[in-house]
Amino acid sequence: MRVPLLDLHGQMAPLRDEILAAVTEVIDSTQYILGPKVEQFEKNIASYCGSNYGIGVASGTDALLAALMALGIGPGDAVLTTPYSFFATMGCILRLGARPVFADIDPVSYNIDPARMAEALAQDAQGDKRIKAIIPVHLYGQCADMGAILALARQYNLPVVEDAAQAIGAVYLMQTGGQTVWHRAGSMGEAGCFSFFPSKNLGGVGDGGLITCNDPALAERLRIIRVHGGAPKYHHGVVGGNFRIDPIQTVVLDIKLARLPEWHRARRRNAANYRRLFAQTGLLESGAVSLPEAVYEAEGLTVGAECDYHIYNQFVIRARDRDGLLRHLISHEVGAEIYYPIPLHRQGCLAGLGYEEVSFPEAERAALETLALPIFPELTDAMQCFVVEKIAEFYTR
Numbered sequence: 001m002r003v004p005l006l007d008l009h010g011q012m013a014p015l016r017d018e019i020l021a022a023v024t025e026v027i028d029s030t031q032y033i034l035g036p037k038v039e040q041f042e043k044n045i046a047s048y049c050g051s052n053y054g055i056g057v058a059s060g061t062d063a064l065l066a067a068l069m070a071l072g073i074g075p076g077d078a079v080l081t082t083p084y085s086f087f088a089t090m091g092c093i094l095r096l097g098a099r100p101v102f103a104d105i106d107p108v109s110y111n112i113d114p115a116r117m118a119e120a121l122a123q124d125a126q127g128d129k130r131i132k133a134i135i136p137v138h139l140y141g142q143c144a145d146m147g148a149i150l151a152l153a154r155q156y157n158l159p160v161v162e163d164a165a166q167a168i169g170a171v172y173l174m175q176t177g178g179q180t181v182w183h184r185a186g187s188m189g190e191a192g193c194f195s196f197f198p199s200k201n202l203g204g205v206g207d208g209g210l211i212t213c214n215d216p217a218l219a220e221r222l223r224i225i226r227v228h229g230g231a232p233k234y235h236h237g238v239v240g241g242n243f244r245i246d247p248i249q250t251v252v253l254d255i256k257l258a259r260l261p262e263w264h265r266a267r268r269r270n271a272a273n274y275r276r277l278f279a280q281t282g283l284l285e286s287g288a289v290s291l292p293e294a295v296y297e298a299e300g301l302t303v304g305a306e307c308d309y310h311i312y313n314q315f316v317i318r319a320r321d322r323d324g325l326l327r328h329l330i331s332h333e334v335g336a337e338i339y340y341p342i343p344l345h346r347q348g349c350l351a352g353l354g355y356e357e358v359s360f361p362e363a364e365r366a367a368l369e370t371l372a373l374p375i376f377p378e379l380t381d382a383m384q385c386f387v388v389e390k391i392a393e394f395y396t397r
């Protein structure tokens with residue numbers, strides 16, 4: 001049996017006609033840049049996320065870049081972020097001439113650890129006070145600990161840009177004045193950055209991204225930055241870029257958005273299936289494998305139908321002899337992949353910038369021990385059984 005890490009055919013097939021009709025309508029309209037289809041989509045995403053504004057951009061990377069530009073991040077500044085994420089999180093900081101300052105991750109959630117952030121912020125405050133923003137990443141589809149992160153942001157008066165590229169719709173429980181209130185990823189900081197790369201839970205037929213925010217002035221700045229900083233057209237008070245999303249993408253994404261809650265449910269069901277299947281192998285007791293935890297689920301709050309505490313963009317296990325296991329799975333046509341094999345502070349593009357001396361042990365350990373298994377919504381029970389069987393086989397050879 002072949003089990004791919006991701007197979008989009010099953011998702012596209014039932015939507016194909018509807019999508020082709022919507023794309024055809026865009027093509028026939030000749031409105032190929034921005035316009036009403038993009039605006040409708042921006043409203044729909046903002047409303048789904050619980051944010052006031054949505055600004056569609058060309059990718060998740062452009063979302064991060066534009067958000068940092070709108071906040072005025074530039075040369076000499078530093079941005080506090082996680083050392084364990086997709087490269088774009090750090091790439092955008094570097095492209096603006098700023099430096100990433102890292103705080104290590106929590107070993108259970110793989111998200112930035114507020115205790116380590118507090119240390120980095122205290123150190124910066126005693127030194128040259130270069131940290132001008134914070135980028136938490138909601139890795140694999142689960143929110144970083146935003147309550148603690150926002151408390152630090154308030155203490156140091158710093159804006160928070162949520163990298164929610166992997167976490168559209170993920171729910172976080174905020175304790176406010178003795179009450180528990182739920183929020184979706186991207187709606188809690190100054191800006192939320194989303195990606196519609198095809199492998200994300202909401203993926204386009206190509207690249208796409210979006211920024212959410214609640215402040216009308218920031219939304220306006222982002223809209224201007226998206227079109228080269230021109231406002232009005234040909235009058236450039238600031239330097240922006242061409243960061244626009246195409247209407248061809250937004251009409252596809254709008255159709256898919258309606259199915260997103262159902263796909264989140266299917267991914268959660270698959271995660272529960274893995275838990276059940278792994279429990280029967282003895283691999284968890286022996287410590288050969290440990291499974292990802294939905295850390296907020298334990299708090300037990302069911303908010304209506306909203307229980308997307310983890311949307312499982314990836315289902316990432318820790319595995320003994322991870323590289324051996326990966327080879328074994330690949331040789332049996334099971335798609336598995338390492339997200340991410342090299343922590344950001346060890347990337348070659350930082351060579352000579354002083355990051356050789358720093359160490360983030362949890363990020364480094366995660367890079368050595370973790371492996372993503374197939375979790376896409378259309379994965380079948382038989383496929384999941386096969387994956388777990390092959391993993392069990394590896395440890396009992």
Ligand SMILES: *Cc1c(COP(=O)(O)O)cnc(C)c1O
Pocket residue numbers: 059060061062085086088089137163165166194195196197207208209
């Ligand atoms: C996918 C991703 C991005 C970048 O999104 P693109 O649309 O591919 O540019 C940024 N951050 C994280 C955490 C991601 O997973």
